[in-house]
Structures are given as C-alpha cells and as structure tokens.
Amino acid sequence: MRIPENHPRAESLRIRERLVECLRRGIVVEQGLIAHGRGEAFDYLLGERTTIYAREAIRASVAMMLLADNPVISVNGNVACLCAGDVVRLASLINARIEVNLFYRSYEREKAIEMLLKEHGASMVYGVGDRASMSIPELMSERRRVDRDGIYSADVVLVPLEDGDRTEALVRMGKKVVAVDLNPLSRTAKSATITIVDNITRAMPLMVETAKWLKDEPRDRLNEILRSFSNARNLEASLAVIRGSVDDMYVEREREGREGGR
Numbered sequence: 001m002r003i004p005e006n007h008p009r010a011e012s013l014r015i016r017e018r019l020v021e022c023l024r025r026g027i028v029v030e031q032g033l034i035a036h037g038r039g040e041a042f043d044y045l046l047g048e049r050t051t052i053y054a055r056e057a058i059r060a061s062v063a064m065m066l067l068a069d070n071p072v073i074s075v076n077g078n079v080a081c082l083c084a085g086d087v088v089r090l091a092s093l094i095n096a097r098i099e100v101n102l103f104y105r106s107y108e109r110e111k112a113i114e115m116l117l118k119e120h121g122a123s124m125v126y127g128v129g130d131r132a133s134m135s136i137p138e139l140m141s142e143r144r145r146v147d148r149d150g151i152y153s154a155d156v157v158l159v160p161l162e163d164g165d166r167t168e169a170l171v172r173m174g175k176k177v178v179a180v181d182l183n184p185l186s187r188t189a190k191s192a193t194i195t196i197v198d199n200i201t202r203a204m205p206l207m208v209e210t211a212k213w214l215k216d217e218p219r220d221r222l223n224e225i226l227r228s229f230s231n232a233r234n235l236e237a238s239l240a241v242i243r244g245s246v247d248d249m250y251v252e253r254e255r256e257g258r259e260g261g262r
Contacts, residue, residue: 012040012048015082015201022081026112029104032078035161042182043199045242050206053237054198060229061158061178061194062094062210063222068156068176071096072126076103079160079200080113084120086204091122093211096158099127099150103163105142126150139169160200164188180204184238194231197238 019036022028065071073087073096080087080100091098100113107129114125132145134152143166146152157170160180164187170177171191179192180200189195196203214222 072154
C-alpha cells in the first residue's frame with residue numbers, strides 16, 4: 001500500500017503496514033496487532049513525541065545496562081519487526097546478548113525472528129528451540145522458558161513491549177528490568193526498575209545514540225546518572241503529560257462547540 005507523504009498519520013500507517021507484513025512472514029501474531037493498537041492510543045495522548053521524561057529514562061536505562069555484568073535484550077515478534085536493526089546495534093554497543101522470548105511460542109516463529117535479527121547483523125541469538133531450557137519461577141505462560149546463558153543468568157534485562165507478569169517475576173528473581181511501555185499505569189511500567197514511556201520505534205534509536213556517547217563514560221559518572229533517576233517520579237511526570245493532553249483536548253472541544261453555536 002502506498003501511503004501519501006502528507007497524510008497526517010503517515011508514520012503510524014507505515015508502522016501498521018510493517019506489522020502486517022511481519023504477520024505474513026510468521027514473525028508477528030494476530031494478538032500482536034491488537035497490542036500495538038492499544039499502544040497507539042497512549043502514543044496519541046503523548047502527542048506522538050518523545051518527552052523529556054522519556055529521554056531521562058533512556059539515559060538512566062543505558063547507564064544501567066552499561067554497568068551490568070550480563071545485560072540481555074529480550075525480543076518478541078513486534079520488537080523484531082519494528083526494531084531489529086536497533087536491537088542489534090544497541091546490543092553491540094552495550095555488550096548485551098539478544099534472546100527471543102514469546103508468549104505465543106512456536107519453533108517456526110522463533111526461527112523466523114532469529115533469521116530477521118541475523119539479517120540485521122546479529123551473530124548469536126539466544127532462547128531459540130532447546131536453548132530455552134530454563135524456567136522463570138512462578139510464571140505459567142510460555143514466556144517462562146528462557147535461555148540459561150541469556151535471561152536466566154542476566155542481571156539487567158531490557159524488555160520492550162512486555163507482559164506485566166514476567167516483569168514482576170524477573171524482579172522477584174533479583175534482576176533489574178528496563179521496560180519500554182506507552183502506558184505509565186501498566187503493571188509492567190510500575191514493576192520495572194526503569195520504565196521508558198515512549199513508542200519503541202522512537203525509544204530504540206535514541207537508546208542507540210545514547211549508548212554511543214555514554215559507553216566511554218567512567219563508571220562513577222554512570223552511577224551518578226542512576227542515582228539521580230527516580231522511576232516513580234518519572235512515571236508520575238509522564239502521566240501528567242497525558243493528563244495535560246486530555247485536558248487540552250477537552251478545552252479545544254469546548255471552544256469548538258462555543259464557536260459552532262454562534
């Protein structure tokens with residue numbers, strides 16, 4: 001489908017087309033399209049922009065991953081479809097492993113995601129097939145299956161587009177969790193160590209750029225960035241942006257109503 005460049009929601013439509021194509025390739029499942037639509041609603045309320053609070057969370061997240069001994073980036077179908085190149089670039093910059101982890105799991109889908117990541121330069125992808133031989137305690141979904149050398153042994157896990165129950169389970173295991181979630185009220189957002197309230201298609205490229213200029217910073221500087229960050233305050237500030245957007249919409253509708261009644 002050709003999308004007009006001057007369409008007011010051209011980028012959003014392009015993303016939808018990519019997801020539909022990935023559905024055809026077996027990378028994304030139908031339920032992933034529904035999840036994306038839910039996120040779009042929150043992105044609309046954010047003004048489809050990366051806020052200063054998301055940028056602060058991105059900086060803290062990258063600092064945390066650079067300080068980690070064994071950082072891992074968890075990838076599902078939507079993440080692979082929309083951000084495969086940025087996932088590989090970020091993993092290289094922060095010396096992280098990449099692991100496929102799926103709620104709707106099949107070997108064919110795991111291999112399709114692995115192939116896509118390798119097309120974008122990944123040399124090794126964890127969590128595929130028999131490699132996902134370990135289990136996250138107290139988690140019953142297929143996302144409990146993880147790689148011994150990946151998520152199971154990680155100290156920091158980046159979980160874009162996450163399920164709240166797995167975030168909670170990873171935290172109970174003593175891991176630090178970085179989440180990318182457009183909904184600041186979700187269980188994921190509230191359970192994660194650091195939550196980036198932003199669209200993953202904007203957040204991941206910014207994480208790559210941030211990693212480029214933070215990777216050579218001394219550990220003291222990275223620790224200082226972390227100490228100055230509060231996830232609770234950041235979530236509240238992000239929620240205030242959404243409230244303000246809703247208030248502005250209400251005021252605009254009231255104004256249009258008054259003018260229309262003249």
